[in-house]
Amino acid sequence: MKRINLAHGDGGELTQQLIHDVFVKEFGHEQHAVMDAAAVSLNCQDISVSTDSFVVNPLFFPGGNIGKLAVSGTVNDLAVSGAVPKFLTVSFIIEEGFLISDLKMIVGAMAEEAKKADVQIVSGDTKVVEKNSADGLYINTTGIGMLSNKQCVNPNTIQEGDVIIVSGSIGDHGIAILAARNELGLITNIQSDCASLNHMTNAVFNAAHSVRIMRDPTRGGLATTLVEICEDFQVTMEIEESALPIHHEVRGACDILGFEPLYLANEGKIIMICAKEEEHMILDILRNFHEGQEAQVIGYVTKKEKGQLLLKTPLGSTRRLNRLSGMMLPRIC
Amino acid sequence: MKRINLAHGDGGELTQQLIHDVFVKEFGHEQHAVMDAAAVSLNCQDISVSTDSFVVNPLFFPGGNIGKLAVSGTVNDLAVSGAVPKFLTVSFIIEEGFLISDLKMIVGAMAEEAKKADVQIVSGDTKVVEKNSADGLYINTTGIGMLSNKQCVNPNTIQEGDVIIVSGSIGDHGIAILAARNELGLITNIQSDCASLNHMTNAVFNAAHSVRIMRDPTRGGLATTLVEICEDFQVTMEIEESALPIHHEVRGACDILGFEPLYLANEGKIIMICAKEEEHMILDILRNFHEGQEAQVIGYVTKKEKGQLLLKTPLGSTRRLNRLSGMMLPRIC
Numbered sequence: 001m002k003r004i005n006l007a008h009g010d011g012g013e014l015t016q017q018l019i020h021d022v023f024v025k026e027f028g029h030e031q032h033a034v035m036d037a038a039a040v041s042l043n044c045q046d047i048s049v050s051t052d053s054f055v056v057n058p059l060f061f062p063g064g065n066i067g068k069l070a071v072s073g074t075v076n077d078l079a080v081s082g083a084v085p086k087f088l089t090v091s092f093i094i095e096e097g098f099l100i101s102d103l104k105m106i107v108g109a110m111a112e113e114a115k116k117a118d119v120q121i122v123s124g125d126t127k128v129v130e131k132n133s134a135d136g137l138y139i140n141t142t143g144i145g146m147l148s149n150k151q152c153v154n155p156n157t158i159q160e161g162d163v164i165i166v167s168g169s170i171g172d173h174g175i176a177i178l179a180a181r182n183e184l185g186l187i188t189n190i191q192s193d194c195a196s197l198n199h200m201t202n203a204v205f206n207a208a209h210s211v212r213i214m215r216d217p218t219r220g221g222l223a224t225t226l227v228e229i230c231e232d233f234q235v236t237m238e239i240e241e242s243a244l245p246i247h248h249e250v251r252g253a254c255d256i257l258g259f260e261p262l263y264l265a266n267e268g269k270i271i272m273i274c275a276k277e278e279e280h281m282i283l284d285i286l287r288n289f290h291e292g293q294e295a296q297v298i299g300y301v302t303k304k305e306k307g308q309l310l311l312k313t314p315l316g317s318t319r320r321l322n323r324l325s326g327m328m329l330p331r332i333c
Numbered sequence: 334m335k336r337i338n339l340a341h342g343d344g345g346e347l348t349q350q351l352i353h354d355v356f357v358k359e360f361g362h363e364q365h366a367v368m369d370a371a372a373v374s375l376n377c378q379d380i381s382v383s384t385d386s387f388v389v390n391p392l393f394f395p396g397g398n399i400g401k402l403a404v405s406g407t408v409n410d411l412a413v414s415g416a417v418p419k420f421l422t423v424s425f426i427i428e429e430g431f432l433i434s435d436l437k438m439i440v441g442a443m444a445e446e447a448k449k450a451d452v453q454i455v456s457g458d459t460k461v462v463e464k465n466s467a468d469g470l471y472i473n474t475t476g477i478g479m480l481s482n483k484q485c486v487n488p489n490t491i492q493e494g495d496v497i498i499v500s501g502s503i504g505d506h507g508i509a510i511l512a513a514r515n516e517l518g519l520i521t522n523i524q525s526d527c528a529s530l531n532h533m534t535n536a537v538f539n540a541a542h543s544v545r546i547m548r549d550p551t552r553g554g555l556a557t558t559l560v561e562i563c564e565d566f567q568v569t570m571e572i573e574e575s576a577l578p579i580h581h582e583v584r585g586a587c588d589i590l591g592f593e594p595l596y597l598a599n600e601g602k603i604i605m606i607c608a609k610e611e612e613h614m615i616l617d618i619l620r621n622f623h624e625g626q627e628a629q630v631i632g633y634v635t636k637k638e639k640g641q642l643l644l645k646t647p648l649g650s651t652r653r654l655n656r657l658s659g660m661m662l663p664r665i666c
Binding site: 001002003004005006007008009010015018019021022023025026027028037038040042043044045047049050051052053054055086087089090091092093094095096097098099100101103104107108110111114120121122123124125126127128129130132133134135138140142144146330331 | 334335336337338339340341342343348351352354355356358359360361370371373375376377378380382383384385386387388419420422423424425426427428429430431432433434436437440441443444447453454455456457458459460461462463465466467468471473475477479663664
């Protein structure tokens, strides 16, 4: 009898397989089940809807807590879909014995992040389960955003020569969580990048005309996100290892622990593909935001076929990257 | 140091207190935090939004499973707010080791119930947590519905003489869950009433003009739901014990176990307050639906003041009912 294992939740190959075998089969929406945010039409208003449950461990980590993450995570899913996030619902599953003072701190962080992101929390729910039936606290947030014509993305227009931009350093969230778990005796000053990016994405969408697709490389990391795009739209992309913005300490921790920054979760980064002509304009916009200061072009679309992600190493060789396979870091978000 | 206990999740007094002390304080929306569904405006379209996390134990019970409940529960929250449910998001927190065959059965029930209710599942998420960090499976559903002018409720128009209608027998879900837990050696044939009621509420809203308020008496039961209405809108209502539709077996189980059917959860019932003139018309509509066959008038609004719920016993005496206080049945939904 087949059972769920932790790798079913890490955003990599097994997650994909579970989505296809169970959810797509029953719910029948291939695209909706795979994409984070779904575009739907309500009367004449096009909206974007996204849901996420947060089970991050530990609940408090350098740079944020589960509350901040739960708000910014859903805000970002809406934002990269081209929507202006408007409303959030919040739902709590709390383990018996949880400190009310901790709950207040987490809810306070949610309120603060919602204010920053300019979204309204409109509906809520609280459930309590017995000791050992949860690990402290889980939060679901579901968001609704408005899609305007101006802010449309169309991945089918991806072309040879398009550039791949990342809004900043990768792997910070993954390493911050690892460090907070204290399991590995790792001491770093790395903070999670956890932040709402909708004001930044909004600025890009308002100025640029060639954004083909935008995504937030969370579970599974930058590599998995790019592989998904390559496969979904049958394009080949090449990224340069030397161009990847990676903080010194993240690189060091990865070297010691045997992790690959390309597969570490990010919670405050976007990647996008756009026309070469708009590269500088978009980089300027991103770098004007605190969260986008380290934005970089990291590669190019090289072919409109095959659906492969290639990594060019500093030595000049090229290797193919696949999605995250097997369990890396459970409960990262 | 104050800690969360199970009664914080039972929908009664402590839940109310937690909402006020933590959520309303931070999120600042008294009405939104208390009501299940929130009405918001998106451009010019008025929509209703509702979220619920389901932690029912056991996952499978007579009359349904957590999947069916998760769909119908959110559909009903939207329906009683006067909305036509359109879209649902679904999010799963799965314990490591959970049987994939069970997951398929549950997801299948969700797809079936969504089809019945005519709602579209548009976005999803899956998280996996370690053994003993959840109890099998938790599901969040968040729903979006359309509010039309036709289907408006206005509790501020509640008047003396208005009638209180319940759409059928109370307490079935609570007793079905208890029986399924098998903890009490209780054998009954009671099935949970778990069902989507949006087609029925739609029919009522389309025909009636005097629906002041509609609610689904879930956690906390009929009594808690009515007490909330009495307090929120400062009206006094009197219900007649002898008029309450209660299945024989539910009454029997309650007698043995010392439970009060008025406080047991329902998952396929609505209560509403409407003008006396429309009483028969609305009862006819309800009774035309399988889920509303046992609809009854159970009482009246007696005063536009004080905010009390009174129960008239068969012996002619009257006692005041309060909301559910202290833990009754945890993880009923």
